[in-house]
Amino acid sequence: GAGVSQSPSNKVTEKGKDVELRCDPISGHTALYWYRQSLGQGLEFLIYFQGNSAPDKSGLPSDRFSAERTGGSVSTLTIQRTQQEDSAVYLCASSLTLRTGLNTEAFFGQGTRLTVV
């Protein structure tokens, strides 16, 4: 696609329910990143993928969070048993490669605004 696409754009869920957020990266981009931005806060890095592999999951806030990527393309971020503090905008980005300086600028999607009530 022309840009990074995220769905849904908005999600309201009840506390305790599971949610799944989807990211379609730019075609051909091997690196994919998830961030979240809480109201009035900066961007918090969560996890990155190189291909289908996520070498470091330490940025995920808790074990309720998981992410996967299949076929080197679409990625899903799953939050189980959502809590109110999970409310944030979840942003996905992709870049051609991970190697800095070689066209590695990251292109961001518009985000999914998650509200846990």
Place this chain on the structure above:
Amino acid sequence: DAKTTQPPSMDCAEGRAANPPCNHSTISGNEYVYWYRQIHSQGPQYIIHGLKNNETNEMASLIITEDRKSSTLILPHATLRDTAVYYCIVRDRDLYSGGGADGLTFGKGTHLIIQP
């Protein structure tokens, strides 16, 4: 452990050059300087990056001091649409080879307000 320091906010008159600064005194030889911006309610947007030489593209110029401990982004003729939070980020040159395992680390950035 913030790698960069930026002023929280700055104003600039429309049509003038906006030049948000960034300190990165602990930058290593392998780290690039990246600039992104985030316009309200949108995802961050890449602006420019550089290693040690000054860089220019269609959006902006990046001036990096000779000791690489600070840099300045220059928007030559700022417009109202340039109002955004501007993030300065340092990032290891070669993440894939184990130089770092995270993505871009965003700080608080500078809220640049272009005044009419």
